[in-house]
Amino acid sequence: EILSRESEEESNGVNLMEFSDEILLHILSYVPCMDLVLNVRKTCRKLATLCLDKSLTHTVLLQKDYKVNKDKVKQLMRDIGKEIYQLNMAGCYWLPSSTIDHITRCKNLVKLNLSGCHITSLRLSKMLSTLQHLRSLAIDVNPGFDASQLSSECKATLSRVSELKQTLYTPSYGVVPCCTSLEKLLLYFEILDLSREGYMLSGQLMVGESNVPHYQNLRVFYARLAPGYVNQEVVRLYLAVLSDRTPENLHAFLISAPGSFAETGATKNLLDSMARNVRLDALELPKAWINGSGLLQHLKFNNPFYFSFSRCTLSGGYLIQRVINGGKDLKSLTSLNLSGCIHCLAPESLFRRAEDDIDSSILESLVVSCCNLRHLNLSAAHHHSSESIGNHLCQLLSRLKHLLSLALPVCSITDVAASVEKPPMASSLVPQSLGRKVRIGIQTYPRNLSDQANQKIESSVFWVMMGSLRFLETLEVIGSSFSSAMPRNEPAIRNSLPPCIRAQSVGDADVAAISQLTYLQSLTLAQMPNILTGSGLINIGLQCQHLRTLSLANLGMIGSVVYMSALMDMLKHCKCLRDLRLEQPYFRAGAQFFQALSHCSSLQRLCIVSRSGTLQSDAVMSFMANCLEVIMCHMFVGESLTFCKNLQQSILRSFQPDRPALNVVIFPLLHEDLTEVIRDVPIRHLDEITLFKSRVAEEPPNLWW
Numbered sequence: 001e002i003l004s005r006e007s008e009e010e011s012n013g014v015n016l017m018e019f020s021d022e023i024l025l026h027i028l029s030y031v032p033c034m035d036l037v038l039n040v041r042k043t044c045r046k047l048a049t050l051c052l053d054k055s056l057t058h059t060v061l062l063q064k065d066y067k068v069n070k071d072k073v074k075q076l077m078r079d080i081g082k083e084i085y086q087l088n089m090a091g092c093y094w095l096p097s098s099t100i101d102h103i104t105r106c107k108n109l110v111k112l113n114l115s116g117c118h119i120t121s122l123r124l125s126k127m128l129s130t131l132q133h134l135r136s137l138a139i140d141v142n143p144g145f146d147a148s149q150l151s152s153e154c155k156a157t158l159s160r161v162s163e164l165k166q167t168l169y170t171p172s173y174g175v176v177p178c179c180t181s182l183e184k185l186l187l188y189f190e191i192l193d194l195s196r197e198g199y200m201l202s203g204q205l206m207v208g209e210s211n212v213p214h215y216q217n218l219r220v221f222y223a224r225l226a227p228g229y230v231n232q233e234v235v236r237l238y239l240a241v242l243s244d245r246t247p248e249n250l251h252a253f254l255i256s257a258p259g260s261f262a263e264t265g266a267t268k269n270l271l272d273s274m275a276r277n278v279r280l281d282a283l284e285l286p287k288a289w290i291n292g293s294g295l296l297q298h299l300k301f302n303n304p305f306y307f308s309f310s311r312c313t314l315s316g317g318y319l320i321q322r323v324i325n326g327g328k329d330l331k332s333l334t335s336l337n338l339s340g341c342i343h344c345l346a347p348e349s350l351f352r353r354a355e356d357d358i359d360s361s362i363l364e365s366l367v368v369s370c371c372n373l374r375h376l377n378l379s380a381a382h383h384h385s386s387e388s389i390g391n392h393l394c395q396l397l398s399r400l401k402h403l404l405s406l407a408l409p410v411c412s413i414t415d416v417a418a419s420v421e422k423p424p425m426a427s428s429l430v431p432q433s434l435g436r437k438v439r440i441g442i443q444t445y446p447r448n449l450s451d452q453a454n455q456k457i458e459s460s461v462f463w464v465m466m467g468s469l470r471f472l473e474t475l476e477v478i479g480s481s482f483s484s485a486m487p488r489n490e491p492a493i494r495n496s497l498p499p500c501i502r503a504q505s506v507g508d509a510d511v512a513a514i515s516q517l518t519y520l521q522s523l524t525l526a527q528m529p530n531i532l533t534g535s536g537l538i539n540i541g542l543q544c545q546h547l548r549t550l551s552l553a554n555l556g557m558i559g560s561v562v563y564m565s566a567l568m569d570m571l572k573h574c575k576c577l578r579d580l581r582l583e584q585p586y587f588r589a590g591a592q593f594f595q596a597l598s599h600c601s602s603l604q605r606l607c608i609v610s611r612s613g614t615l616q617s618d619a620v621m622s623f624m625a626n627c628l629e630v631i632m633c634h635m636f637v638g639e640s641l642t643f644c645k646n647l648q649q650s651i652l653r654s655f656q657p658d659r660p661a662l663n664v665v666i667f668p669l670l671h672e673d674l675t676e677v678i679r680d681v682p683i684r685h686l687d688e689i690t691l692f693k694s695r696v697a698e699e700p701p702n703l704w705w
Contacts, residue, residue, distance in 0.1 A: 017046055024050055033060045034068060037079050057083040063090040063113070066604065066631040066661040070099045081105030088705070090138065091116040091684035094661040097123060104130045111136040111705060115167055116684055121149040124175075129153035138165035138186075138704065141174040150178065162217075165704055167683070171203055171234050176213045183249075184220040186704060187238060189231035190683060196676075203233025213238065218247040220282075222703065224256040227488055232261055243270035250274070251302065252282035254700070256310075261286035275299050282700050284308035284337070296322040304330070306700035308337035309344065310377075316362035317347040330369045337697035339407065340380040345393075355382040355500070360391035367399050375405045375697040379478050382500055383412040392416065394461035398468035405474035407696035410528055411502035413462040413477065413510060463513040472517050476694055479503055479527020482554065484583060484692035485669065486609050486636060488678070492669050496554070499529050511536025515543035526553035526583075526692070534563025534570075541570035548576055548602075553583035553609075553692060561587055568596035576602055579689050583609040589635075590616045594623035605632035607690050611669055613637035617647050624655055631661040632685050636669040644668060 016024075028036060028050060041051035050056075057080045062068050073095065077084075084106045089095075090113045097118040103109070109131050115138045124139065128150075134157055150158075158178035165186040166174045176185070195201055215221075223238070225231040235255070243266045253274065255261075267289065274280070275298035282305060290296065291313050307323065324330050343349035345358035376397075385392040393412050397403075458464070466472075481497035507530040514523065514536070523540065534555065540547070556562035561584055571577070577600045587610035594616070597603070615637055624630060633651060637644075648666040656662045663685060667677050681690060 017044070021050060025053055025055060028053075028056055032065060033057065033080075034062065034065060034072060034076060037076055038072060052080065052083070054083060059086040059088075060084050061088045062092060063088045066629075066659070068092065068095070069660050070095055073099050074102050077102040077105040082107055084109060086111040086705070088113040089117055090114070091682065092661075093117070093663075093682040093684070100124075100127055103127050106131070107133075109134055111163075113138040113165070113705070115140060115165060116682060120144070121146045125150045125154040128157045131157055132160075135161060136163035136705070137161050137175075138167075139175070140167045141170060141172050143170040145170065145172055145174065147173070147175065147178070150175070154178075168234065171201065171230065173213065173238075176238075180214040181217060182214060183217050185215075185218060185222070186220075187223045187235070189223065189225045189235055191226075191228065191230045191234060192679060193228045193230050201230050203230045203237075213241050215241055215247050216245070217249065218242075219249050220252040221250065222252070222254045222256075222699075224699075225258065225261070227258050227490075232257065236264065236266070239270060240266055243267065243273070246270065246273040246277050248277060250278045251280055252306075252700070253280060254282060254284040254306075254308070255286055256284055256308070256699075257286040261288055263289045271295055271299075280304065281332075282306040284310070287311045287313070290314065303332040305332055306335045306697075307333065308697065309341050310337050311340035311380075313343060313349055314341065315343045315347060315349040315352075316345045316359065316366075319344060320362055320365050324366065324369050331372050333370045334372060335375040335697045335701055336370065336373060337375075337377045338381075339377045339694050339697075342381040344378075344381070345383055355384060357384045357386040358393065360386065360388060360393075360396065363393060363396050364391075367396050371400070372402050373400050374402050375701065376400070376403060377407040377476075377694060377696040377698075378412065379407040379409055379476060379694045379696070380480060381409055382480050382502075383409055384502060385412070385414075385416055387416050392461045394465040398465045400469070401471075403469050403472055405522075405696045406469070406472060407476035407478065407524075407694050409480040409500070409503075410477055410506050410526075411480055411500040413465075414502045414505045415460045415462065460510065460513070462510050463516075466513045466516045470517070471519055473519055474522040474696060475514060475517065475520060476524040476696055477506075477526070477528075478524060478694060479554070482527035484553070484609070485585075485611055486583075486674075486678075486691065488691055490675065491672065492611070492636075492674060496527075499527050503528065504530050506530055508533055508536045512539045515539035517544060519546055520544040521546050522549040523547060524551040524553075524694075525555060526551070528555050529557065531556040531563055534566030537563060537566045537570040538573075541573035545573075546576055547574055549579040549689075550574070550577060551579075551581040551583075551689075551692070553581075555584065558585055564588075564593070568593060571596045572599045574600050578602055579605045581607040581609075581689050581692070583692065585611045585613070587613040587637075589613065589619070589637075591619040591622075594619040598623055598626040600627065602629060603627050604629050605634075605685065605689050606630060607632075607634040609636045609669065609692075611638060613639075613669075615639055615643075615647065615666075617643075617650070620647060621650060621654065624651055631659055631663065632689070633662075633664045633666070634681070634685070634690050635666045636674070637666075638670075639666075639668060641668055641671060 031040060033056065036051040036056060041048040085108055087106060087109060093116050095117065097120060100119050100123050104127055107130065110133055112134060119139060155178045158175055159180045161179045162181050163184040164179050164182060166176065167188040167190060168174065169190050171191060193201060223235050225235060279300045279302040281302050338344045342354045343352060345362050346352050347359050347362065383393055479499050481499060483496050485492050506528055580603060587608060589608060615635060644666040648664050651664045663682060665677060665681060667674060
């Protein structure tokens, strides 16, 4: 059969092997390195040579190759270990720690990412002792880490490392004191306040770990804290050295901290020193450090590319005047996070209510000054446009032609004229309770784009904006008062705040407008109470063929899943979908749903969060058997603990032998032990899909390779 196919190709004048080496190398660059080395190069002599070309073996990315196992890594390192200069194994949580031993074959490694991999102090020491050319390193620091076990050869390697990313699961300096040449330091604090035994952890570092970090060459300092008191205490110890002497070359200083993170005398001294001695290109600070202070008017900026003022109460007038140079040219800024900054589009915040109309002149100044913005987050606030013609938020944002990712509150996309002319629909007047249902009239929507065009929805400001921002890859439209039912480190939330009144005007036609985004890869829709049929989802499934991530939460009335039929129709067209997250009370995941989901042949991760939701065991098992790429299945529903445990064990027994990376968590959403279950979820899945959050401009672009 193969011979006949080759002869047919020759007769048609098409033979892949006749292409030039340059063209073949370009084609092969889209094939994962593991497949090239272990499979493709065995097909013929020419490919055997090309697959080992330095352009293909220089960088090896295994971070989302969920089929890789220890034996494959061993063979890969044996075949091309000396040719690898950059190796990314981030998030390979399923590989045993002994896999790390094979990295010692990569004598020429310059960059190595082992975040999320199991590694002990002794194994780290043995590995780093052989990597004399290493300059960039990412690792986890877990309980039991002991810096005294690091050899002198290991410390010599660390002394040459200029970039370090360290994720802390225990109070520790990790390897930071050994890295005397640091220029970039990224710290992720994931320390829990309570141990598994229920003991309160201390934020003080262990004995023997009081070595002073070396920050004199530091250019980038980034710290991201998970919720918890201990994380705050430990990061203060890292900052203490900075407060004594601020590095002269520091140009990016970023601290992302949820909740309240109070300013201390040491942090105030640090900020004062920064204001005197450095010029920044990227800035993010805890809200308590900015609110009510005059800090921003003293800090100096060079060519800033990233700002985050998430959850700050500063007014738009202040931000424009102090940060954006009074509306002057700021073309260098490419990423701006104003999530939860409720007054950022108002001239002042003293006597203003959060739901008052925005000042369009402030937004216009922002758009004109920062015309090269690629990532903009305006979520978690009420940004209501006035009735002034041409000054709607959507009309102004349409000018940002370079936008790649955008996050907006639902109420901000409301067409003001339409919402004024039309009173709220009957469905919006029904209390969103979980009690007795009230029968109401339902407006029907057409199920295809051409019929909607006949209704002239193209004239809406949101429709026009979607048509203007054709290159958007990520879009989030999230209710301003939405909160997920499953927050981090806390019991599940049983009640949520009601949606904004203006959000009642956003419905299926507005969702259909998103289908104009041909290059859309990631879509999040949350808290849209006026979704009646979900017909707009079908248009998105048909038109957005590059969609890889879809997150839907609380669409339509809370008491029922009104969009289920449309969702199933949509899924049949999502051939590239890899991640799906659904959060909806009373979601019944039965045979029809999983049958539709089985059309998503590329699906890798599924997360369902549903208070009082139900599952059909045989449908889940059939889905797992049909979708061979699925390696994560998280379902937090209303089923009993026994039911959940039995289904979870059935999935693991049936599919884990062939899917080493398979991670399954099925658990009652309102169970008191939910937080204990969550703490065992690999941080990659937890951070990227299981926990709901806005991800636009969450970090500076290209923070890590």
